[in-house]
Amino acid sequence: MSAWLGWLIAIAGAAVWLGIGFGVVAPAWITSEVEENIRDFPHSARDPESVARWRREARGLCWGPALVWPLSIVRLLGMWSASRSELTDHELRARAAEMQRRIADLEREAGIR
Numbered sequence: 001m002s003a004w005l006g007w008l009i010a011i012a013g014a015a016v017w018l019g020i021g022f023g024v025v026a027p028a029w030i031t032s033e034v035e036e037n038i039r040d041f042p043h044s045a046r047d048p049e050s051v052a053r054w055r056r057e058a059r060g061l062c063w064g065p066a067l068v069w070p071l072s073i074v075r076l077l078g079m080w081s082a083s084r085s086e087l088t089d090h091e092l093r094a095r096a097a098e099m100q101r102r103i104a105d106l107e108r109e110a111g112i113r
Contacts, residue, residue: 021066029065033058 037054038045045051065072087095 018066021069022062025069025072026062026066030055030058030062033061 034051034054038051041050
């Protein structure tokens with residue numbers, strides 16, 4: 001009886017894996033690919049046939065992200081941990097200089113200086 005339970009758990013896990021992959025990850029990936037093409041090729045994006053072709057091409061390539069979506073979770077965890085690390089002195093100086101430029105631009109627009 002435990003062998004049946006093991007198979008049942010494995011099949012349920014595979015169903016959840018594929019359901020999330022093809023139900024959530026693949027459509028989001030297809031949309032992001034089409035949006036990226038529209039952003040990169042705005043003149044071609046005016047033609048609905050081009051956009052439809054981009055969507056078909058992305059649909060054909062969505063198998064990869066749909067099957068390896070747990071790696072994106074690992075990537076997101078890595079990005080989260082990197083965002084929690086402290087900035088270096090160089091990054092802090094660059095950020096301060098950018099803020100000063102932004103403040104000067106805003107003051108100029110408002111007529112303060």
